[in-house]
Amino acid sequence: MTAVATGGAALASVGAFTHTATASSGGWGPLSCGNNLRLCTEVEDDKTAFGWYVGHDEPSVLFYSTEAGSGNHMQYNMKLPVQPAGSFNDNKGYTGETTPAYWFGMAMCASESYPEQNNHNTNHGVSGSAGPACTPDSDTNIIDPTVSGSYKNAPGVAYMELQFYPPGFASQFADDSCDATKWCAALTIDSLAEDPINGTMLNSSCVGQVGGSIEYVNFAYLTMSGTPIGPPNPKDFQFIGSGDPKSSPDTFYMNGNDNLTVSLTDTANGLKTTVVDNTTHQTGSMTASASNHFGQILYDPSGTSCTEQDYTFHPMYSTSQPSTRVLWAAHSYNTAFDAETGHFDFCTQVDANTSTCTGKEGPPGDQEPVSNDVSNGTYDDQGCFSMAENTNPNYIP
Secondary structure (H helix, E strand, O other): OEEEEEOOEEEEEOOEEEEEOOOOOOOOOOOOOOOOHHHOOOEOOHHHHHOOOEEEEOOEEEEEEOOOOOOOEEEEEEEOOOOOOOOOOOOOOOHHHHOOOEEEEEEEEOOOOOOOOOOOOHHHOOOOOOOOOOOOOOHHHOOOOOOOOHHHHOOOEEEEEEEEEOOOOEEOOOOOEOOOOEEEEEEEEEEEOEEOOOOEEOOHHHHOOOOOOOEEEEEEEOEOOOOOOOOOOOOOOOOOOOOOHHHOOOEOEEEOOOEEEEEEEEEOOEEEEEEEEOOOOEEEEEEOOHHHOOEEEOOOOOOOOOOEEEOOOOEOOOOEOOOOOOOOEOOOOOOEEEEOEOOOEEEOOEEOOOOEEOOEEOOOOOOEEHHHOOOOOOOOEEOOOOHHHEOOHHHOO
16 A cells, blocks of 8 residues: 655635633634634635635645555554643643644545535435435546546545544533543544535525534544444534533543554444554444434525435445545545644633634744734634633643
């Protein structure tokens, strides 16, 4: 298997993910790719999808192989970083300051996702034939996007990320951390409700019910039983439940320096993600199945309906090559590992109503007013939290 390192500024990410030493947080919208893009899959045409973008970095390793199964069955070994001990010091490096998540990725079949050519029910805004179906684990799903008219033959596609969240910063689900000292992980699947051929998107009434964006997310923490702690699908997602790892004793936690074996494989019940902690001898897992209430939103661009349908997600491709891509994503990701980078800065004062930075940015000794930003736009400084909101106050001065 060939590994290809990629990087550069991704075009559709969240703004600077800012923390603060004073004030309190406000209404940072959780599970919304429309204003909280830090852990969402980057879309290729971000301005159409969201109307704006703020860049960040996605240093990634893409794994390429023509072997059957390389696009739907893989195993990794990883060791989780250790956080510095004691009180905060500029000379120490904390994972959350540089990396809100490490993740492993894979393309998934998703009939109600971009390019939305499989929706033949007129109530969903598209009439005609049934359109292209997605055959799980098959390279018959490959199309050449440079060929005119090819999108009409493209099955719907979503992107899966198995995300690992560092400890010590403000709590999920508004921020990234599950615990003061322990790591956690979640199975996330992003879909894009857009038809580029007919120039339509999911109706605004429904968008407001699934996180405020045409890019919506299924989200489930890995648990020791393999059962979600709340509904993962974007319409039934519960911020106190699905999004709160502390709401259940079943949530799977890991420690810094733990040695992990990470497996992703298709099953009859959908993609199964398993993490074996070889240090603590505990196991966490999650399966993207309809029985676990993963789901899709039936595509209706012109009406006001918002119907969730439980859905079993399967990997899309057999192999992993540049052509086995997610058509709506900013890069040719299929089988990949990524160290999400950026989204963090220090701030001296926060607007409690908007969770934006209104003071000075930067670490102690190297600060400047927010007004000095080259582009001090609406989305540039969001998701700000007070020191008191960190799960581990030693991480912030």
